Structure formats: C-alpha cells, structure tokens
Amino acid sequence: MKICFLMYPWERIDPETDSTLRLIHEAASRGLTVAITTPNSLTIRDSVPHAFCNVLKRSDKVPTSSVSFYNKAQFKRSKLPLAGFDAIIMRANPPLDTIALNFLDSVRNDTFIFNDIDGLRVANNKLYPASFSGEASRFIPTTHVSKSREYLEQVLAESATEKMIMKPLNGFGGEGVIVVEKSARQSFRSLLDFYIGGNANGNGNYVILQEYVEGAEKGDVRILMLNGEPIGAMRRVPSENDIRSNIHAGGQEVKHQLNKEEKELCKAIGPKLVRDGLYFVGLDVINGKLIEVNVLSPGGIVRINRLNRVKLQTQVLDFISNVVAARELVVQRKNAFRKAIEDAESI
Structure with missing residues (x-):
C-alpha cells in the first residue's frame, strides 16, 4: 500500500x-x-x-x-x-x-x-456541532455566533447564567478562549471591539458566545473517534488560573474512562460523522456537552497510548488498510465482469 x-x-x-x-x-x-x-x-x-x-x-x-x-x-x-x-x-x-x-x-x-x-469543508469550523439534530442535539451547548456587538451584548445580558464562554470562530488550540461574566459587562464592549475588529460597515470577525458548562474549570475530555466509534480518551486538566484545557495552552493529561453519558454522546453523533466522511476526529467534551469537533489533525494518540498502554495508531492504519483493500476488491470484480462480457462478445 x-x-x-x-x-x-x-x-x-x-x-x-x-x-x-x-x-x-x-x-x-x-x-x-x-x-x-x-x-x-x-x-x-x-x-x-x-x-x-x-x-x-x-x-x-x-x-x-x-x-x-x-x-x-x-x-x-x-x-x-x-x-x-x-x-x-x-x-x-x-x-x-x-x-x-x-x-x-x-x-x-x-x-x-x-x-x-x-467532510473537512463542512466540519472544519466551530459551527459544525450546531448541525447535529435529534438525539444528538441534547449534547450541544447553547451557542450564539455573530459579529454584531449589540446582539452579543444582549445575549450576555439575557443569559440565565452568570458566566459565558467567548472565543473567535476561527481560533484553534485554545486560542482566544475566555470566560465573560455579567458583572463585568462594562468591559464587554471593549472585548468585542478587540475580538470582532473591522469597522461599522459590518466587516470584522465572527465571535462565538457559548453557554458556560459547569465543570469547565476542572478540564475537558478529549475523545478520539474512529469510524464513528470511540477508541481512546483522556482528561485534560487546565493549569492554575486558566480556563483552557488544551495541552498546548498548558493543560495536563490524566487517565480517563468514558462514563455512561459520554458513551451515549459518542453513539448519538457517530453515525453523522461517518456519513460526513469524518473517519478520524477528536471530540472535546465538558460535563457531557460536545464543545468542539477536531477534524483536521486531531491529536492525543501519544498521551492516550501512554496512559492506557495501547497503540491507537495500529487501529487507525488497520482501518485505512481495510478500506483500501475493499476499494481494490471492487475494482477487481468490476474488471473481471468486464472481461467476461468482452469474452462473450468475441465468441
């Protein structure tokens, strides 16, 4: 191969x-x-x-x-x-x-x-979780996306919780993720000016304002999914005085076994991932809520391997090898059938 x-x-x-x-x-x-x-x-x-x-x-x-x-x-x-x-x-x-x-x-x-x-085209953004419907939708935190300062200020003011998560739509690796509080609304407009940028004509960047999931301060769970099934997970604990759990942002990994709710989440969203051709992804989950789906180059193999004494890369290569073999078999069968027809034609 x-x-x-x-x-x-x-x-x-x-x-x-x-x-x-x-x-x-x-x-x-x-x-x-x-x-x-x-x-x-x-x-x-x-x-x-x-x-x-x-x-x-x-x-x-x-x-x-x-x-x-x-x-x-x-x-x-x-x-x-x-x-x-x-x-x-x-x-x-x-x-x-x-x-x-x-x-x-x-x-x-x-x-x-x-x-x-x-699959990469439709899923490589933080809006992808909003596309999950039916049973899967209960695992998605309430999310607002806009570049309207007035609308986002209204969302924060009307939030049923004291805190919300704000982050840039196109950020990655925990970049730009902050907690905003109602009590600090006076500085919220200044933050929006920084995050959105642009000018009064509507230019600028989209911003995500998301329901604060309780337990976020304790970290998140990275789940690696292969062909719609979980193959490994770890908990990422943020460093002191930081909300972000990403390893590149200073978080630390600890061993984790999926609980019942996390297994239900994987079962609910797995079929859509496969339908979209997203065979290998990383899910970021906090307290049973799907925060992000990482589809470009999901990491965690090394750390999950070390924590659980496994080799996830063997499962990934086995899957790829099986798909390639199946595709080759289809081609061989097609060629054999075409040959049979050509032979019949020459009789």
Missing part, C-alpha cells in the same frame, strides 16, 4: 508528542510506501495533480521507538502523481487550506482520502 501524508513540515514535528509521527512510524513498520508532502507542495503538470514529496527510504530494520525513527529517517525528493497513492491522509494543521482541497477534488475517485474532502 502506498500512502501520502498531507501535513505540516517534517521539521516542525515534536517527536516526543506528535500523533502524525506515530501514524507514519506505524505505516513504515508495516513496510508500506510512505510519502510526506505539504499543502504548499501541491502542483499540476499536464492537467494532472502532483505533489513534491519526501519519500521515506526503506530500512532493513525500522526502529521501534518513534523518536529514534524520526531522528534516523531519510527521504528522497520526488514529484509524484496524487492519483497513484492508495490513500492520502490529511494531517495539516488548522486553518483549513481550501486550495489544497481543490487539488484533491480531481483524485477523490482514485484514492481514499482520510478524512473526506467534503
């Missing part, structure tokens, strides 16, 4: 904690052909989408340690047709590069793209 990782540059990897490196290491350990590229390396030649790739050189013995593997990895630079890969694994960091998705549109029937292009 030939796999291309469309990701951030190799030199930006933190080998101690990087989830993508674990997937690459697992693929290399299986003897698969592994290529690495970035959105900036995509190109078209003679109307055929290509990428300037770093192809991992094969080794007689792949190091068992991901850190050693990273340090010893050697690559060969090549320009390769994207349609030649069996799978393209999307692991680029936010924000979403829509131009990169446009390159992939023309090869989506030739290669398995993980996660699906259309």
